[in-house]
Structure formats: structure tokens, C-alpha cells
Amino acid sequence: MPPAPPCPCSSGLRYRQCCAPYHRGEAEPPDAEALMRSRYSAFALKEAAYLWKTLHPEHPDRARPEAEVVRELRAFAQSHQYPGLVVMDRRPADAHGVAQVLFFAKVFEKGKDRSFVERSDFRHDGTGWRYVSGVPRLPRELAGPPEALTLATFPA
Template sequence: MPKPQLCPCTSGLSYRACCAPFHAGGEPPDPRTLVRSRYAAFALKEAAYLVRTLDAAHPDRALDATLYTRAIKDGQLRYMGLTLLDAEDVDEVGVARVLFLAKIFERGRDRSFVELSDFRHDGTGWRYLAGINVAARELPAGGAGLTIARFRQG
């Protein structure tokens, strides 16, 4: 797949200046950047990066790596935009959180969602630990302007 000029994470930067260094082996400096780089990795089908940035406790780590990679590469999703909505710094147990809106379509159907993701630093880099997501269509204004506090209230 040819690499895009603009980064799929919708930062407005070129792919080369934004997420490409992370996909090539670098470590994002914070959870917000990890969200952006993982979104771009899904859009570009960079399955190895997605596996590498999963926390050891994430259930997908137990999946067969070949099947996981094939599922990512064979996916029919179109990644249309990412909006970071809110974030919380590391808490007392070492978990940081990011709330984001991912605009995704599958064969013309809107599959967009808002997710509150948990991240933990494993000594090497930030890793995706877990997430709770809600279809954007189920939220007022599609989730735009939502905060972590309001997301938790349901």
C-alpha cells in the first residue's frame, strides 16, 4: 500500500513527519501520540505496529499473530478522521486515558465510535491496555465535544 502524503491520523502533518517514525520502530512520547499512531496504523494496515503497541495484558495478545495480522490487512474499513476529545494524565496505578472519536466507514456504513482508552507504560513505551467504546450515532452530536467525565456518566 503506498504511503499517503498527509498522515491518516489527521494531524495535518505529513505522514513522514508524523506517524511514520513510530511505525518504523520509534516509541510515541505520550498516550495521545500513541492514539494517533495506532489510528494511522489501522488505516495503513501496519499490523506489526498494532501488535507491538498492545499491552501484555490485552486480550488480543493471546490471538494467533498470523490470524490477527491477516484480519488487519484484509479489513474493509475506511478511516476518515480522528478527533482527540479529552485526556487524563497517569493515575495512581500508572494508567493514562484518552477519549477520542474515530470516523470509520465499512462499505458505506458509518462505523464511527467514541472510545475511552487506557494506556500503560511498560518501561519501553506506551501500550494500549483496554478501551470502552460507544457507537458515535448513539451519542449526542456524534460525541463531538464530549469529555471523559461526561462519557463516564453514560
């Protein structure tokens, strides 16, 4: 039997032990970082319904028809490749319930590098952690290597 594939989120774990239980609805990610990693994996594996499910009710796309958003997410996921993820920093929920994760998502579209760094905000909705919003930056907009950033040094 071939070995189980590694998880696309770059955790070092096998997919079945990492993001698969979240994608299958068997568990909720325990924190904002796990949710963010599971969303990256969902893009890599074209799990558009999971991406919709993990949007916080405050996310602007939640005001749009679900079928339309899922269709757009699926099309985006299918047109890109996701070779890896680096989580540089994280901050647990603050007094307002907002947790943050800073990550470098490696993304390619038809051989063109579309990678970006993002500071993402997450909030628990009573069921699980959900993606609220993000501030993306392209590597060329940064003063140094993306992997060297922290939440404190991320350009606002």
C-alpha cells in the same frame, strides 16, 4: 515532487513528521495520545504488525497467536476506510500508570458509517506506551455530538 501526504491521524502534520517514525520503529510515541493517533494511522495504512506491537501484554489478544491476530487486524484494516480522527480529551497516567484518551474515530466500511467514540486505556510497558483496553460507544448511543464529550462526560 508532490507534497508529502498528511498524516491519517488528523494531527495536521505530514505523515513523515508524525506517525511514520513510530510505524518504522525509529521512535516510540512519547505519550498515550501519540500512541493512539499512531494506531489510528496504522489502521488507515494497514500496518497490522505495528498494531500487534502496540498491544499491552495485558490486552486479551496478546494471549492468542501473533500470526492469527495480525491476520485479523490486516483484514479489518483492509475492509475499512479511515477518513479522520478527533481527539476530545486526554488524561496523563494515574497512580496505577494508566493514561486515558477519548477520541472519535471516523471509520467506513463499504460506504456504511462505522464511526465510534472510545475511551481508551494505555500503560507504559517499559519500552513504550501500549493499548490496554477501550470502551467504545456508537454516536447514536450518545446524547449529543461525539466531539462535545470529555472524559468526565463519557457515558460509562
